[in-house]
Amino acid sequence: MSQDKLIGGLELGGTKTVVAIGTEAGVVLEEERFATTTPAETLDRAVTWLEERGQPSAIGIGAFGPLGVVRGQDQYGCLLSTPKEGWSDISILAPFAKAFPHARLNIETDVNAATLAEARLGAAKGLDDVAYITIGTGIGAGILAGGHLIHGSLHPEFGHLKVPRHPDDRFDGVCQFHHDCLEGLACGPAIAARWGTAAVDLPADHPAWEMEAWYLAHGALSLLSIVAPARIIIGGGVSQAESFHEKVENILREIAAGYFHPLGEGPYIVPPALGQQAGIAGALLLA
């Protein structure tokens, strides 16, 4: 394999970073994982690791956000205001552009990178219209529509979608901006605050799970109404509860009332298939 065929990939997470070389098909040939520390240290380490392996013809980056992902905008490739100390207004792209002036660069949010990987290689293989919802400390979504990743004019904030309130829910919500947006009512910390127990410790038959699935089904219905995915993947820690995807799908079918054609026969709501590899495979596919 000649050096100019190398593809580089970077998955920049809030706590861990993965740098890899691989193929345009998303196959990792060699990778290194390390803790995300300061911007200079983290990005330098990734650049140096890639330099030691040659001159990649292209580099794909999936990074945590909020992130400027619209080419031509001033903030393209930069982190915006983020609670992660020291990272606000940092250009993720610049050190790579400087070190690899001949490489084609592309950057996306981490959840969009994972969406692309699951759509090309994983739980939605071969589909061009896919959404990937993650539920953890926050709620986010990546969207592939007609084969294109959606950014919008900055980037969507799926977690801050307004959903109806579950009829039995008296909890205020944890979102500091909107209280009772989807994230405010259904992220991991919201479950813990509402029930006084961390999601991971709630038994499978606890009413928390029916309510959680109800909120996610409403989030999924909003995606159906606006971008009509052929399949919706739900991942992240909270989604690993027993039979969670079946619960969401059942409620979604009930509230959809037979109206939304893309639901088809199902399964429509599925777990991710690529696990920890989705982020870095997606970065390579972005390149």
Place this chain on the structure above:
Amino acid sequence: MSQDKLIGGLELGGTKTVVAIGTEAGVVLEEERFATTTPAETLDRAVTWLEERGQPSAIGIGAFGPLGVVRGQDQYGCLLSTPKEGWSDISILAPFAKAFPHARLNIETDVNAATLAEARLGAAKGLDDVAYITIGTGIGAGILAGGHLIHGSLHPEFGHLKVPRHPDDRFDGVCQFHHDCLEGLACGPAIAARWGTAAVDLPADHPAWEMEAWYLAHGALSLLSIVAPARIIIGGGVSQAESFHEKVENILREIAAGYFHPLGEGPYIVPPALGQQAGIAGALLLA
């Protein structure tokens, strides 16, 4: 102008049809408008009108729905099950493909065609991320994201989005599938049924308008959360009430709570600019 540079356009509405020749830039050179009757009569008339003007190199079509708009699917170019008598399962595309075998054909929903026209020539000129909500007998939306019209795996049904219920609203909703989806609570017939007076006859200071704007602001927030348009156009009969766009924008800014960057300085919620010409201009732009 040589014959092979001709572009054809068709706007197929539920009640009226417009056929035109024009330019790829969406400029109509000559057009004819007539009532939509049976499929055979309507489509034959459009085909014949175009044939008399030469062989267009491309034809763009914007049609009422539900419509198959995903290339490669069996239903591409066909109306699906529609209440409009005689039109279910009719291929709109087939008579054009037969009469103009060398023309490039493209078909989209009417609201997507109008969205494209407003984004290229009208109220969102120059923007690549635009949504266009129409409120009349139903509620629909067209979405341009990153310069691409969104279909999803069939096509979105924005009107059937679930939104929170206005705290003062005790009305059941008119949607036969979902009762209290956005369309069920905020389309023209819902306003008339809730207040006992047609929307057009409600005075500007009637509380109906604050409630209507509240629902549309929640629909707009869902679009912001999922596709992050740089601007949202609201059109259709109901939107013509006095100061309606300002009302929606004010409520949207309140519920967005400073969180959504694309809102910028505004105006963010605007009326369409092209009026009756949007559909046919959009059809030409699709070609």
